Amino acid sequence: MTIEFARRSHSLIPAEPGKPYFIEKGMGDRAHLFGDLFTIYAGGPQTENTFNFFTCDGPKGDIIPAHSHPDTYEVFFVTQGAVRLFVEDLEGEQTEKLLTVGDFGFVPKNCPHAYRIERHHSQIVGVAAGPGGTFERFFETLGTDTDELGLPRRPYVPEPQKFGTVLQQYDVTFLPDHQWRTGS
């Protein structure tokens, strides 16, 4: 699976696959989406569409919209702060768990999930991939790419018409009527 995207000129990810590379902290390909900063360090073009690797930096905030991925498994590994992960299994059983530094959460394909960042300056390391490929350019496509190094100064809220076209292309199913009954 290949998704076309305009490769930014400042990227430190080599254009040609097969090249080793290093990227210093924070210097991956960056995007703002709502209040968060997403930074991509590797993706499908580097790994023969096997996996990607990115970080999400965010402030303490609201729970994100519930969603699922028909073809993507997702890792949440907290490296700073605290993040509450909400997930529903394929039988409809819901769980939530506060993850702090070093804690890990795993969301299989088709499982509804969401998270809420519970401390300022939190960071999640993510891997999101499956047999159908990787979808790391979702963040800059629904959001906006940026040269800035920090969080958005104001939340970047996508135009409503962007959602319909972007979500399916990047294996995201939003679940607007989903209710979390886990209590937090």
Place this chain on the structure above:
Amino acid sequence: MTIEFARRSHSLIPAEPGKPYFIEKGMGDRAHLFGDLFTIYAGGPQTENTFNFFTCDGPKGDIIPAHSHPDTYEVFFVTQGAVRLFVEDLEGEQTEKLLTVGDFGFVPKNCPHAYRIERHHSQIVGVAAGPGGTFERFFETLGTDTDELGLPRRPYVPEPQKFGTVLQQYDVTFLPDHQWRTGS
């Protein structure tokens, strides 16, 4: 690709794929190999053989033996301490880079590489996978699985006869005559 392994009874990784799960810091499937502690949080059985996710905790020490992976791409993301990554590209050009917290290194398949942990209490987050599958059980197969939570009290040195059988099965090519000419 499926590799059989004896699943330990204490594992917090669900036996059946498709289940969401959480693992608190340090509580993944653990193995000792030489002076390091490897902790697996997800692998091929959870991701339809797409990717894995593990940590390597180690003390300041010597450079590990140079090796390459014919079919595996590898991520090094430092979350504690400092690690010097050595890598050679497919044209033979060698680079080394000191990675500290938040820094990232990427090693494509077939690229010789090694690392040296340069501070005590360092931790690397790793993803090692490719189109042929994932190989996260390498560490406990060449090394030894453990219920302990810390570093090996004494380095676990595998029996020499283990190397030949284990390495090829887990997509590892050791390069005993390899020389790093990068100067450190």
